[in-house]
Amino acid sequence: MQADTLVEQEETVDAEAPAAPVQQEVAPVAQAEQPSKAEATEPEAKPADVETRSADAEAKPAKRPKSTAKKTRTVELTLTVTGTADGEWQADLVHGTKRVVQGLPISAAAVSRAAKELHDDIAGGIDEVIEAARAQHRTRMEELEAELAKVKAALAELSD
Structure with a gap:
């Protein structure tokens, strides 16, 4: 249950002037946030203190640590080489x-040369496929x- 309350606070002015009550509106407090009886005896934070803490928090923004890692640009290229039997x-x-x-x-010879340039394991696999096609x-x-x-023998018989 939430309730708006008004808190009276006295200000001390000159001794000659009478003290006038000052009304200040307090923000609504959720029931879960209401202090217990033990906490209620503790003095409440003054609005000036709250403003000071807010000003300190705004004056010092959180700084991000600078990264020492090198930013590298990556390029994604996908080369697909397919062959038939x-x-x-x-x-x-x-x-x-x-x-x-x-x-x-592309020619089989070009594929074989490129595979040898890339890596021996790649060249071995591709050479097996090329050799099967040769066979x-x-x-x-x-x-x-x-x-x-x-056909030549049949043609020779017909020519005689």
Whole structure:
């Protein structure tokens, strides 16, 4: 329960002038904030004291400690290199959220060279994929050569 109260306070003026009561309005106090009987006997803070404390708090703003860490600007680039079992490779490049390059065809040799420049572990993984594609192409080439030999033999029979 909150209640507005008026507190009377006497001011001492000249001895010749009569003392006049001064009324000052006190801010409402929540019931939980009301002092107990033991605390009620303690003298209340004078408004001048409150103003002095407020002025001190405003005069000294909280200072942030200066950081000694170097502020570095980071750049986020995402390079995605994809390849097919046929040995066709392409690259996509994204800067932050903006797509810079999409589906750029690149050679397997360029991918292999770039991987070797980056790191041996990366080069090892990519070389395995490239070698598998080479083996597949060799197999296909041998099949086509065998088929070509059959076609040449059939053509030779027709020519005789």
